Amino acid sequence: MSQKNVALKKVNWIICGIAVIIIIAGFILMAIGPSTTAEAGFQPDIFSARRIKVAPVICVIGFVLMVVGILYPSKTKKDQQAED
Template sequence: MGEQKRKKESQAEFIFGKKNYKWLFIGLGFIVLGFILMAGGGSDDPNVFDPSIFSWRRIRLAPTLVLIGFGIQVYAILLNPDKKKSKGKK
């Protein structure tokens, strides 16, 4: 009896379900894409100004993607993996 209880307690149980991890990776993808789009635009010569650092992609698009990614991360953490979808049947 005690051995069965120990086996049950030692079994690894994940906090998140498959659905949570899927959303976590989607959010991580948005964040990585945002930071990749933000990168670059520097100049080799410090005396030369490069106006490409103020492009629409770096100022608007990339930070928006990062914020969307963080929002997806919060959703993935708060998502209940045990809740089943109801298909309209009562």
């Protein structure tokens, strides 16, 4: 497969990979810690600032970075020739 037929360049894939890692980190921050079960009773830690505020903001940053990674313009030969 020729490099000309690929929609995303290497820089786009790197940005998208970083975004996926950030999104996964946000979901992990939401998931770790005690949870409320019938046997354990109510755990007030489910309302901590880490789970309610920090982790969702990190996930949103990751999703925005994913959009940036997809839409990030790549320089083509035509763009480079126009600059010269």
